[in-house]
Amino acid sequence: MKRRSFLTSAGVGVAASTLAAPAIAQSQPEIHWRLASSFPKSLDTIYGGADTIAARVAAATDGKFTIRPFAAGEIVPGLQVLDAVQNGTVECGHTASYYYVGKDPTFTFDATVPFGLNARQQNAWIYNGGGMPLLREFFDGYGVVNFPAGNTGVQMGGWFRKEIKTVEDLKGLKFRIGGFAGQVLSKLGVVPQQIAGGDIYPSLEKGTIDAAEWIGPYDDEKLGFNKVAKYYYYPGWWEGGLNVSLLVNKQQWEQLPKQYKAVLEAACFEANVTMAAKYDAENPAALKRLVGGGAQLRPFPRDVMEACYKSATELYDETAKTNPKFAKIYEPWKKFRDDEYLWFRVAENSFDNFAFTAGLKR
Numbered sequence: 001m002k003r004r005s006f007l008t009s010a011g012v013g014v015a016a017s018t019l020a021a022p023a024i025a026q027s028q029p030e031i032h033w034r035l036a037s038s039f040p041k042s043l044d045t046i047y048g049g050a051d052t053i054a055a056r057v058a059a060a061t062d063g064k065f066t067i068r069p070f071a072a073g074e075i076v077p078g079l080q081v082l083d084a085v086q087n088g089t090v091e092c093g094h095t096a097s098y099y100y101v102g103k104d105p106t107f108t109f110d111a112t113v114p115f116g117l118n119a120r121q122q123n124a125w126i127y128n129g130g131g132m133p134l135l136r137e138f139f140d141g142y143g144v145v146n147f148p149a150g151n152t153g154v155q156m157g158g159w160f161r162k163e164i165k166t167v168e169d170l171k172g173l174k175f176r177i178g179g180f181a182g183q184v185l186s187k188l189g190v191v192p193q194q195i196a197g198g199d200i201y202p203s204l205e206k207g208t209i210d211a212a213e214w215i216g217p218y219d220d221e222k223l224g225f226n227k228v229a230k231y232y233y234y235p236g237w238w239e240g241g242l243n244v245s246l247l248v249n250k251q252q253w254e255q256l257p258k259q260y261k262a263v264l265e266a267a268c269f270e271a272n273v274t275m276a277a278k279y280d281a282e283n284p285a286a287l288k289r290l291v292g293g294g295a296q297l298r299p300f301p302r303d304v305m306e307a308c309y310k311s312a313t314e315l316y317d318e319t320a321k322t323n324p325k326f327a328k329i330y331e332p333w334k335k336f337r338d339d340e341y342l343w344f345r346v347a348e349n350s351f352d353n354f355a356f357t358a359g360l361k362r
Contacts, residue, residue, distance in 0.1 A: 028064050028257055033091035035069045035246075038078040038099065040198040043219050045278045047071060049150035049244055049271040050094040056267035057260075065260045067092065078196035082247060086142050091252045094149060097245055098179025099194070105319050106326045108180040109333060110135050110146055112242045114312045116333075119151045119241030119276055121340045126243070129336045134329045141325075143250045147268040150244030150275035153283075155236030156220065157300055158213030159204070159229035164300065167307045176200050176212035180315075181238030187311040197223070204228045215242075217286035218279060232295045237308060244275065 035054065039047040050069035058066050070090075072078030081093035082100050098111035109131070117125060125131040126148055139146045158177070164170065171189030175182075182192030193209050197219075203209045205228045212229070213236060214220055226232070246268050256264070291297055300308075316334075320327040 028061065028259065031065045031256070031260065033065075033067045033252070034075065035067050036072075036075045036081045036084050036090045036093045036095075037069055038072050038081050038093070038095040038196065040073075040078075041071045042222060043197060045218065045275060045282065046150065046152065046197075046215065046244065047094075048278070049275045052271040052274055053094070053149060053246060053264070053267040056270055057263055060263040060267070061260060065256075065263065069094070072196055072198060078198070079194065082142070082144070085144055085247045085249050088249055088251070090249075092246055092248045094244065094246055096178065096242060097146070097247075098242075101180050101183070102194075104325060105180055105183070105323060106138055106329060109329045110139075110243060110245055111179060112239045113316075113333070114181045114184050114238040115309055116240055117337055117340065119153045119243075121337070121344070122151065122241045122243050123148065123272070124340065125333065125336050130332055131329075131336075134332065138325060138329065139247070140250070145248045145250050145253045147246040147248070147265060148243050149246040149268040149271045151272055152215050152239070152242040152244070153276050153279050154241060155239040156213065156216045157233035157236045158211055159220070159225040160211040160231040160233060161229050162210070163231055163298065164233065164304060166301065167304055170304070173211060174209045176203065176209050177238065178213075179238065184238065184308060184312045184315055187315065188307060201225065201228070213238075216279060216283050217290055218282040221286045221290055226290050226293060226295045230294065230296050231298055232290065233298050233300055235300070237300070237305065243272075246271075 035050050037047055037050050041047050047069075050067075054067040054069055075090060076084045078095075079099050081095040082097070082103075084090045085093045096111045097107040100107045112122070116122075126135070135146055158175070162169070167188060170185065172191065173189070174191045174193060175185065176193045176195045177185065177190075178194060182190075182194065186192055193203070195203055195209070195212075197214060200209075200212045200214060201223055204212050204225060212225060214223060214225070216236075220226070220232075246264075248264075253261070287297075316330060320330045
């Protein structure tokens with residue numbers, strides 16, 4: 001009798017545990033968000049970060065929480081994503097925060113800083129180096145919560161119609177370049193142009209601009225820049241590792257159940273890792289194809305790099321003196337950067353320099 005009673009009780013327990021998971025899932029609300037991207041769908045890696053987030057969120061919540069991505073221009077233009085999130089036109093946006101330095105140059109720290117951090121260092125600063133609390137405090141003033149959600153790695157220096165041999169060659173150059181770097185180069189006579197990714201090719205083709213940078217070989221090949229400008233420069237010193245962010249309307253974030261918050265944070269982390277991995281995997285073959293097709297690969301001359309570095313340092317110091325929000329992040333960020341440089345010079349850079357050179361000699 002006791003044995004029968006035990007089995008009956010055990011059976012009820014198993015049935016209850018079987019029902020528990022669906023019951024918990026059913027207790028969560030259905031939430032449907034729209035995401036405005038700053039990028040065209042044709043750029044499957046950088047735009048694909050939004051797809052990664054949406055797919056992971058839906059899978060982890062059994063479709064209860066969905067996010068529908070929209071490409072640049074489908075809801076708002078690519079450079080107006082922050083505004084759309086801030087005013088509630090969309091619940092979230094996938095963008096590069098340096099597009100908004102016209103509102104406040106402090107936005108550059110959430111994306112990338114010229115002669116700043118590479119992708120690994122950027123992640124180290126945000127996740128473990130004190131960067132996230134500083135950025136969250138800044139974004140709070142815009143009613144937005146930010147999440148790292150992609151990284152391009154170090155970028156190329158862009159496509160030019162003519163060679164850049166001296167600093168003088170920069171004067172009067174109409175250059176499509178995003179973020180704070182445009183202000184750095186304007187001190188050297190460049191006329192910076194902020195143009196969304198999908199609009200760069202026609203501007204370069206028509207001669208509205210003289211040069212353009214985007215990300216690197218994989219995307220640049222897709223956009224066809226090699227067809228209208230033959231000189232391909234490196235490195236993109238202004239983007240050692242561009243952090244792409246998911247910006248979420250603060251009100252909408254606070255209304256999310258805690259389980260959905262955890263899922264969204266994890267999805268952004270996944271997008272951050274997979275975007276960098278895909279670019280690193282795809283760029284080598286794309287670069288070979290571009291050079292094989294006639295692209296003229298060129299390093300920026302040393303004197304040009306040094307002039308740009310001097311201009312950047314001056315701009316940071318000038319901005320910090322007049323912008324308290326910028327200064328509040330710049331000072332601890334600069335200390336973190338200097339410490340990272342020391343460490344990377346000891347181990348990482350020594351390994352890279354030897355291994356990369358030795359590998360090419362084989």
